[in-house]
Amino acid sequence: MESFAERIYRELKKVPKGKVTTYKELAKAVGTRAYRAVGMALSKNPYAPEVACHRVVTSSGRIGGFMGQKHGEKIDKKINMLKREGIEFVEDRVKNFEEVMFRL
DNA sequence: CGGTTGACCAAGT
DNA sequence: GACTTGGCCAACC
Numbered sequence: 001m002e003s004f005a006e007r008i009y010r011e012l013k014k015v016p017k018g019k020v021t022t023y024k025e026l027a028k029a030v031g032t033r034a035y036r037a038v039g040m041a042l043s044k045n046p047y048a049p050e051v052a053c054h055r056v057v058t059s060s061g062r063i064g065g066f067m068g069q070k071h072g073e074k075i076d077k078k079i080n081m082l083k084r085e086g087i088e089f090v091e092d093r094v095k096n097f098e099e100v101m102f103r104l
Numbered sequence: 105c106g107g108t109t110g111a112c113c114a115a116g117t
Numbered sequence: 118g119a120c121t122t123g124g125c126c127a128a129c130c
Contacts, residue, residue: 003127027126032127033126034125036125036126036127037127038127041127
């Protein structure tokens, strides 16, 4: 039985490389408005490399809070991964956010 | 079932 | 642009 979280992972896997999506769109894709629950699901992220949690950003084009990461290092590592995929970042924000955002 | 928490969002100040 | 408030939904106790 797939949990709400499992559906999120499935939708997230559909996002192609070099693209990002938002918590809102992801939640809407599974037919809910629980943006926060989406974040919760990713925080558990049992499918670490399979599910590109770093490919999910907020509606502001930012990476998000990421309390799971270190407090001092911020989320630079995730940004670096995204850069490697072709996503441009500027000051912890996605460049051309609307262009790289993949609509489900 | 109720209360708390959470990688959020939108509107108001 | 930054902070505060209210709201949303799911998971856990």
